[in-house]
Amino acid sequence: MQIAKHKQGIFVLALLSSALLTGCQTAPPTLYQWEGYQPQVYEYFKRQGSGSEAQSGELEADLQKIRATGKAPPPGYHAHLGLLYSQTGKNDQVAEQFRAEKELFPEAALYMDFLLKKLAK
């Protein structure tokens, strides 16, 4: 009887603590539509410059999905795509992506202009 009471108490405590721990974790809507951006960035670093062609294709496809949601791609998405194009010799598309990054995020203007200037040389 004593043990039974004790067990019941522990059960209540466990419930209480799990309620406290999970209580705050309702997921708010995100600011951006991420798709595979971060995993792609990790892949990019791991393969050290190879496979840029394939990855740019995947990011283009993801960009269609992002646009369909009406949300913006995260900071760096267009800039990273521009980097991939620069490694596959598509210079006009590089500039287009750097401009898109700047338009979406004016905070990037100085850096994007620095890169665009280098590209024009």
Next chain:
Amino acid sequence: MRALLFKIGSFKIVTALFVVLLATGCATKQAYDYTAYKQIRPRSILVLPPVNNSPDVQATYSVLSQATHPLAEAGYYVFPVTLVDETFKNNGLSTPADIHAVAPKKLQEIFGADAALYITITQYGSSYTVLSSAAIVAANAKLLDLKTGTLLWQGSARASNDENRNQNNGGLAGLLIAAIVNQIANQVTDASHSVAGITNQRLLSAGHPNGILYGPRSPKYQTD
């Protein structure tokens, strides 16, 4: 009877202590001094490649590749980590330690960033300790204002994939087998990288005590 009363009494005390502990858990921590942070209010953050003090060479890029999400969702513009890394390399800076040593003013001139984040990884990878095997990632970070070099914020975080693992399956032999199985799983599935994602979220997301403040792009800007 007396023993019973005593037991119930002590149980009540434990319960009360438990509740008090939970209620005050966050309040007892010394509150972070946000004076400089709130004065400067950076809009954009340049995440530098993290310095890695662990033996795993993957650590730097594993952590770097997952730092954008928490900071961007907190409301900051985060500079494209791959391009930034490329720019450093083109300028002869190939190690995180070299990059961390660049003068803040210089970083500000090149990137036009308001602040830079200096991450140091203190632990990364799978550790096998006879009875348990867990992937652990621990890191600390400093946010510096690039115009003046002022420290705006610093913090640290740690995560492990052993946190929720139930270890009551079959005594000592069961634990030993679980430890070995876990270590193999940790290697095969790049578990450390997943754990690094959790460490990043804990270290760099806004909305918790002593953490990063919400940035201008968040609807919660200036509410903390």
